[in-house]
Amino acid sequence: MHLGWPWMFYVRHKRQYGSNLYLPESYIIPGDGTGGGGGGGGGGGEDDDQWGPWSAPSECSRTCGGGVAHQTRECYNLGLAKLLQFTFRAARDEFYRRYLSSRNLSLSHLGFSVNKRIYLNENLTELARSIKGSALKMKKDGKLHSVFTKDGFVQVKDRAEDEARPVHSVEQLANKPFP
Numbered sequence: 359m360h361l362g363w364p365w366m367f368y369v370r371h372k373r374q375y376g377s378n379l380y381l382p383e384s385y386i387i388p389g390d391g392t393g394g395g396g397g398g399g400g401g402g403g404e405d406d407d408q409w410g411p412w413s414a415p416s417e418c419s420r421t422c423g424g425g426v427a428h429q430t431r432e433c434y435n436l437g438l439a440k441l442l443q444f445t446f447r448a449a450r451d452e453f454y455r456r457y458l459s460s461r462n463l464s465l466s467h468l469g470f471s472v473n474k475r476i477y478l479n480e481n482l483t484e485l486a487r488s489i490k491g492s493a494l495k496m497k498k499d500g501k502l503h504s505v506f507t508k509d510g511f512v513q514v515k516d517r518a519e520d521e522a523r524p525v526h527s528v529e530q531l532a533n534k535p536f537p
Contacts, residue, residue: 412429412430413429413430414429415429416429462475463475481510482507482510482512483510485527486507486510486511486512488528489512489525489526489527489528489531490505490507490512492528492531492532493505493512493514493525493531496531497514502514502515502516503515503516503517503518503520504518504522506522508522511524511525511526512524512525513525514531
């Protein structure tokens with residue numbers, strides 16, 4: 359599925375989403391058959407100590423003219439993982455425009471056969487990143503039901519049935535009475 363975006367995007371860092379769904383790291387094999395094109399085979403990254411070994415490359419499909427193959431590796435530090443890195447800024451901007459217009463993209467929009475939803479971390483300010491980090495710790499401790507960002511603000515839900523509420527400071531989280 360092309361969706362009008364260049365095929366040259368890299369899905370980075372094997373991450374688990376829901377029940378045993380993993381996004382592979384992809385790399386593009388140029389149409390001239392020279393191989394390469396980013397990602398793939400063995401080391402060289404600045405954060406290689408946080409990664410497991412590469413799997414063997416998948417079979418290449420050259421029916422679309424360029425061909426795509428996949429390799430995967432485990433990320434041991436999911437806090438630093440990037441999910442999606444576009445080769446072209448215009449492709450990234452178009453993807454983000456579509457995301458903002460619908461707020462409901464799924465993996466099928468990127469050509470995967472699974473229809474799991476995609477969640478994007480917005481470009482947050484340092485304060486918002488700090489609030490989100492604290493809120494995620496509280497969620498892990500069972501004090502919050504969900505944490506997400508919307509329009510640059512951190513939103514939390516205390517219980518599944520509650521309305522999401524914006525959080526504007528770490529102190530607002532710390533002073534919250536818990537049931």
